[in-house]
Amino acid sequence: MTTDTIFNITKTSSSRIENVDLDKPGFGREFADHMLEMEYRDGKWQQPEIKPYGPIEITPALNTLHYAQSVFEGTKAYYVDGESVNLFRPEKNYERMVRSCERMCIPTIDRDIFLEGIKELIRLDHQWVPEKEGNTLYIRPFACAFDPVISARVSDTYRFFIIMSPVGSYYDRPVKLTTTQQYVRAVKGGVGAAKTAGNYAASLYPAQQAKKDGFDQVLWLDAEEHKYVEEVGTMNIFFVIDGTLVTPNLRGTILPGVTRDSVVQLAKHWDMPVEERRISIDEVMEAGKKDTLDEVFGAGTAAVVAPVAEVHHNGQSVTFDIDGRGPVGQKFYDAITDIQRGQAEDPFGWVTSVEVE
Numbered sequence: 001m002t003t004d005t006i007f008n009i010t011k012t013s014s015s016r017i018e019n020v021d022l023d024k025p026g027f028g029r030e031f032a033d034h035m036l037e038m039e040y041r042d043g044k045w046q047q048p049e050i051k052p053y054g055p056i057e058i059t060p061a062l063n064t065l066h067y068a069q070s071v072f073e074g075t076k077a078y079y080v081d082g083e084s085v086n087l088f089r090p091e092k093n094y095e096r097m098v099r100s101c102e103r104m105c106i107p108t109i110d111r112d113i114f115l116e117g118i119k120e121l122i123r124l125d126h127q128w129v130p131e132k133e134g135n136t137l138y139i140r141p142f143a144c145a146f147d148p149v150i151s152a153r154v155s156d157t158y159r160f161f162i163i164m165s166p167v168g169s170y171y172d173r174p175v176k177l178t179t180t181q182q183y184v185r186a187v188k189g190g191v192g193a194a195k196t197a198g199n200y201a202a203s204l205y206p207a208q209q210a211k212k213d214g215f216d217q218v219l220w221l222d223a224e225e226h227k228y229v230e231e232v233g234t235m236n237i238f239f240v241i242d243g244t245l246v247t248p249n250l251r252g253t254i255l256p257g258v259t260r261d262s263v264v265q266l267a268k269h270w271d272m273p274v275e276e277r278r279i280s281i282d283e284v285m286e287a288g289k290k291d292t293l294d295e296v297f298g299a300g301t302a303a304v305v306a307p308v309a310e311v312h313h314n315g316q317s318v319t320f321d322i323d324g325r326g327p328v329g330q331k332f333y334d335a336i337t338d339i340q341r342g343q344a345e346d347p348f349g350w351v352t353s354v355e356v357e
């Protein structure tokens with residue numbers, strides 16, 4: 001099947017690209033010319049449409065607005081040259097979206113619609129992929145309940161969208177993290193491993209409190225014992241302790257990050273000792289005191305690798321006198337971004353190259 005038969009395509013008559021500074025795009029405020037929209041009704045997904053980006057009509061009763069039966073993904077397109085654009089492991093985002101959909105009772109989307117939809121949008125809007133190092137075109141697929149009904153039940157109708165936004169780098173300075181004894185992000189048996197709207201809504205208040213106290217983000221601890229490190233707002237967390245890379249294992253409460261998986265695979269490829277295990281905040285603070293905590297960094301699509309300047313817990317802090325990434329974080333950042341931009345070999349087959357004219 002050709003993409004023309006999969007998608008019903010309507011091109012925009014006037015591009016908005018001239019109004020956007022791709023060297024300084026901000027984050028998530030400007031949107032590329034086209035989007036994908038697909039409707040689920042009568043028990044099945046209908047033919048997907050690619051059309052000019054624009055507002056959608058909803059009623060105030062739309063169930064998603066009230067009960068948050070909604071999931072999303074985040075991946076990026078990277079400028080290579082005038083002829084091609086790279087995607088980075090989009091199939092991992094597809095697989096995670098399927099798991100998120102299943103957890104949230106949303107009918108799953110066909111693999112081809114998700115992956116070919118992204119590629120078709122890139123072919124149409126490749127001019128929106130910023131050339132400048134560090135800037136990228138963020139791709140946001142999402143699916144949500146669409147019944148115009150105020151009722152806390154599984155919806156009968158859904159919409160799936162893909163929208164794209166040129167973005168700059170997320171964190172431009174090392175971040176300060178604090179734990180909280182009062183709040184938790186996810187509980188065992190809950191929806192922590194799903195990329196679903198409510199997880200982010202629930203984290204806003206504690207994040208706001210952390211900001212008031214002078215920190216950038218919350219370093220979440222486990223809900224049962226408030227003892228083990230989980231993750232950060234939109235990143236997984238890595239500690240370098242005595243030369244060993246340590247990151248919390250996946251146990252259903254944290255998001256299985258694509259970047260996390262890439263860092264772990266790279267470490268194994270380089271024969272760097274890496275441990276995916278439970279790590280207590282006491283162990284982190286103790287390593288800080290003993291000076292065996294070499295580096296801390298977050299890993300996620302938005303930031304790739306974000307250096308951490310401070311970990312604060314129970315009135316005590318471990319600080320790093322840095323104004324950028326440490327050597328280990330930098331090594332991962334360089335390796336991943338070089339593969340993403342086609343500037344290094346891709347031994348894992350992570351890149352999907354999209355030819356553009």
Ligand SMILES: Cc1ncc(COP(=O)(O)O)c(C=O)c1O
Binds near residue numbers: 236
């Ligand atoms: C809660 C959370 N943890 C971790 C991540 C990192 O995941 P990824 O590397 O797939 O972007 C994200 C971002 O998607 C996130 O929202």
